[in-house]
Amino acid sequence: GAVVSQHPSWVICKSGTSVKIECRSLDFQATTMFWYRQFPKQSLMLMATSNEGSKATYEQGVEKDKFLINHASLTLSTLTVTSAHPEDSSFYICSAMAGGWDTQYFGPGTRLTVL
Amino acid sequence: GENVEQHPSTLSVQEGDSAVIKCTYSDSASNYFPWYKQELGKRPQLIIDIRSNVGEKKDQRIAVTLNKTAKHFSLHITETQPEDSAVYFCAAKGGSQGNLIFGKGTKLSVKP
Numbered sequence: 001g002a003v004v005s006q007h008p009s010w011v012i013c014k015s016g017t018s019v020k021i022e023c024r025s026l027d028f029q030a031t032t033m034f035w036y037r038q039f040p041k042q043s044l045m046l047m048a049t050s051n052e053g054s055k056a057t058y059e060q061g062v063e064k065d066k067f068l069i070n071h072a073s074l075t076l077s078t079l080t081v082t083s084a085h086p087e088d089s090s091f092y093i094c095s096a097m098a099g100g101w102d103t104q105y106f107g108p109g110t111r112l113t114v115l
Numbered sequence: 116g117e118n119v120e121q122h123p124s125t126l127s128v129q130e131g132d133s134a135v136i137k138c139t140y141s142d143s144a145s146n147y148f149p150w151y152k153q154e155l156g157k158r159p160q161l162i163i164d165i166r167s168n169v170g171e172k173k174d175q176r177i178a179v180t181l182n183k184t185a186k187h188f189s190l191h192i193t194e195t196q197p198e199d200s201a202v203y204f205c206a207a208k209g210g211s212q213g214n215l216i217f218g219k220g221t222k223l224s225v226k227p
Contacts (some may be wrong), residue, residue, distance in 0.1 A: 032213060043204060044159070045220045095156060097213060102147040102166070104215055105159040 003027050004065050004096050006107030013084055014115055021079045021110045023094030029074035030096035034104060035067075036090045084114040117142040117209030121218025128195050129226050136221045138205035139187040147208035148181060148188045149215070154201045162203075163190070195225045 003026040005016055023033055032051050036044040043077050048064075050056040050071035058064045067087075068080040077096075091111050095104040118141040148166040153160035165172045165179045165188065166217050172179050178191040189221075192199055203221050206215040 003130075034183075034214070046214060049200060101130045101166060102208060102213070103161060104150060104213075105161070106151075109156075114146045 002031075002103075002105045004094065004105045004107040005111055006094055008110060009108060010082045010111040010113075011112075012113045012115065015085050016083055018080055018082045019084055019112060021081075021092055021094075023077045023079070023096065023107050025075045025096040025098075025105075028096075028098050030077070031074065031099040032097045033071055033077040034095045035069060035077075035098070036093045036095065037091060038109075040091075044093065047079075081112065083111050084112070086114045088112065117207055117216040119133060119143055119205060119207050119216050119218045120157045121205050121221060122222060124219065124223070125222045127226065130197060131196060134190075134192045134195050134199070134223055134225075136190045136203055136205065136223075137222065138189070138207075139186060140183075140207040140216075141186065142209050143183075143186065143206070145207040147177070149206050149208075150190050151206065152201045153220075159204060166177050166178050167206045167225045171215055192223075195223075197225050197227050199223060 003107040005060050007022045047062045048056045048058045050069050056069035059086045071077040095102045096108045101112045121152045122224045151165035152162045153159040161177050163177050169190050174195045181188040202220045205218040209216050
């Protein structure tokens with residue numbers, strides 16, 4: 001149990017375009033979902049926390065207008081990278097947590113490359 | 116806010132030896148400490164966790180110890196195997212929304 005999927009697994013886009021990444025909890029209701037960014041050989045950097053039906057809470061230094069997060073249902077959260085630029089290229093990973101749980105379960109990640 | 120320090124950053128052991136990774140945290144209110152294993156290009160996978168009301172937890176070759184007074188916790192892997200090679204992250208649960216604060220990771224290499 002506790003499976004989290006993420007789509008797409010990789011995406012290549014042109015500079016200036018927007019990219020949407022989906023995160024789904026497959027066998028549990030995720031009241032909270034987290035979005036992380038990971039650079040090569042580095043740790044996970046929390047970008048934002050989203051609770052179903054409410055606005056996401058962004059970490060300091062993360063542009064909310066650039067990284068749009070929507071958590072419209074208990075099984076789906078989306079991250080949209082707007083007007084992507086090469087510096088946005090990274091590995092983006094989501095995680096999900098059910099109400100009352102301590103444990104976060106991670107999606108497989110999305111590798112974004114902006115040309 | 117919470118801060119998690121993890122050591123060492125790299126660890127190389129011979130197959131069959133033990134490996135120990137240590138983490139310290141700053142927020143005494145933190146009450147949940149998971150360990151994740153991440154293979155290259157893959158998702159972090161939970162391998163063991165411990166809560167603040169427990170001092171030690173073991174699962175086959177893996178164990179975690181927690182010292183609340185000193186605010187540190189450690190991962191112990193015994194009888195290491197080449198497939199244990201990966202990056203290991205410790206984390207502490209902080210913040211009102213259950214955010215995990217991660218250490219910087221330890222790259223473990225197990226040589227056959």
